[in-house]
Amino acid sequence: MTEPVTNSPEGELEGKPTSASRITLSHIMTAGDTNLLGTVHGGVIMKLVDDAAGAVAGRHSGGPAVTASMDEMAFLEPVRIGDLVHVRSQVNWTGRSSMEVGVRVLAERWNESSPAQQVGSAYLVFAAVDEQGKPRRVPPVIPETERDKRRYQEAQIRRTHRLARRRAIMELRERRAAEGLDDA
Numbered sequence: 001m002t003e004p005v006t007n008s009p010e011g012e013l014e015g016k017p018t019s020a021s022r023i024t025l026s027h028i029m030t031a032g033d034t035n036l037l038g039t040v041h042g043g044v045i046m047k048l049v050d051d052a053a054g055a056v057a058g059r060h061s062g063g064p065a066v067t068a069s070m071d072e073m074a075f076l077e078p079v080r081i082g083d084l085v086h087v088r089s090q091v092n093w094t095g096r097s098s099m100e101v102g103v104r105v106l107a108e109r110w111n112e113s114s115p116a117q118q119v120g121s122a123y124l125v126f127a128a129v130d131e132q133g134k135p136r137r138v139p140p141v142i143p144e145t146e147r148d149k150r151r152y153q154e155a156q157i158r159r160t161h162r163l164a165r166r167r168a169i170m171e172l173r174e175r176r177a178a179e180g181l182d183d184a
């Protein structure tokens with residue numbers, strides 16, 4: 001935990017609609033992207049997910065934003081060489097200095113007109129930072145559609161669970177330290 005977030009100490013910043021920062025990043029998978037099984041390496045997809053989410057977080061917050069955590073990265077189907085991958089990303093929820101960004105990954109053959117299939121999804125938390133790397137305030141996101149509103153509500157549930165899990169682990173560590181248990 002740092003000192004209070006910098007920038008705009010009084011009042012809220014003006015809200016920004018979800019659509020203002022939503023993006024799709026598209027990329028064709030080539031031989032350099034494969035794992036030892038010949039399908040696309042999960043890390044390649046994760047990099048695209050982080051890139052797309054980072055662009056959204058930067059656009060929404062109007063400046064630099066860093067990845068604080070990535071959770072619930074799900075790989076639903078293998079991605080192959082020659083797949084055109086689309087990484088769709090939007091801000092689901094905003095706190096004071098953090099934003100949850102939701103990402104859907106879709107893939108289609110680069111030379112076929114069949115519909116793209118969802119192959120993965122992820123939720124990332126970004127913190128907006130100032131020049132010193134200190135958290136700064138972000139504008140509240142304004143969910144526009146019913147889908148945006150559902151995503152906002154689901155993000156709040158994930159936020160509650162993240163904080164509870166973090167607190168529980170810290171308490172466990174403090175209890176163990178108080179009992180003199182040293183696992184270093």
Ligand SMILES: CC(C)(COP(=O)(O)OP(=O)(O)OC[C@H]1O[C@@H](n2cnc3c(N)ncnc32)[C@H](O)[C@@H]1OP(=O)(O)O)[C@@H](O)C(=O)NCCC(=O)NCCS
Binds near residue numbers: 001067125127134135
């Ligand atoms: C993310 C970072 C700025 C947070 O700094 P901090 O000193 O812990 O600041 P705070 O505790 O005030 O957290 C700032 C916000 O981020 C959230 N946050 C911090 N760590 C988090 C985590 N692991 N998961 C989810 N949210 C997190 C906080 O809840 C807070 O949100 P809020 O202001 O909306 O309530 C800092 O840990 C950092 O710079 N990490 C490195 C980031 C980085 O380099 N990423 C790229 C990896 S290569």
